Amino acid sequence: MEDRVHDTARARVPAQTRKVVRHSVRGQVLDALRTALVDGELVPGEVYSGPALGERFGVSATPVREAMQQLALEGAVECLPNRGFRVLVRTARELAELAEVRALLEVPVMLGLARTVAPETWEDLRPAAAATAEAAATGDMAGYAEADRAFHRAVLGLAGNRQLVQVAEDLHRRAQWPLPGAPRVRRADLVADAAEHAALLEALVARDLPVVESLVREHFQGARA
Structure with missing residues (x-):
């Protein structure tokens, strides 16, 4: 064509x-x-x-x-x-590969942070999680994508590795581009995705490592992780 x-x-x-x-x-x-x-x-x-x-x-x-x-x-x-x-035209396989790479990169970092970061530090990230929920509630896809990246950037930033944050940001941004012909993401899906940020913070505060790992992996499989 x-x-x-x-x-x-x-x-x-x-x-x-x-x-x-x-x-x-x-x-x-x-x-x-x-x-x-x-x-x-x-x-x-x-x-x-x-x-x-x-x-x-x-x-x-x-x-x-x-x-x-x-x-x-x-x-x-x-x-x-x-x-x-x-x-460029994206494929479902590309998005699946991005999710896999993000999990390989971020899951070990999140688990390490869960073991070492004080609970009160995670409390400071609640406004960032709330910002994703606010953007999701309006159905603002671009606004949600930006707030979503900001939340993950804030979490990974606690590792103190700027190269890690930069690489993760690039992968995250690529994962947010839609597939050709895909229906617009529903507001309900954005709200559900945003709720996972709050749940992740709760697990990090509690240092519940199995829940942290499960939430991060499932989050990356979502439509707008």
Whole structure:
């Protein structure tokens, strides 16, 4: 099937994206594009041109191309010389592999933290867990994805290993991109996923290692872990 290149007049660009202000333009465009990926507004398999997206954001094509190049490094898109950027098509197998790698990385770390971190430290993370519940309650997919990453980042940050946090963040972000044609995640599913964060904190406070391991592994198998 031929790639469909979307020009300025008919590009299916993120409908909810607001025009960005001039400071930190590249960063804002990158954030907007990441949100569009999570929301499914950038369609897997489609090709988007820098000028078309730039017109939507109210910026030149340069910061769009720079942001897209970062997304290419993250494995979200591929660069097509003189054409634009194609959103890569994900598969269920890829998501399963990501869940497996995340479990291999994070389960041992979580168990180690459960043995050593004081209960009162885990209490400090309750606002981060609550933020995921608040985002889930509104059905805001992109907002939930960001809050979810922030919670996991806060937990793993207690290990004191910045490289670990960076690698885990990259894997987590990749796991949040939807499959092509997949139905939008229901609010009830987000709420259930968010509830697992609170349950995990309870298990960490109690130093219940079997429950910690079970919750983390099950969480990674969820639709938006």
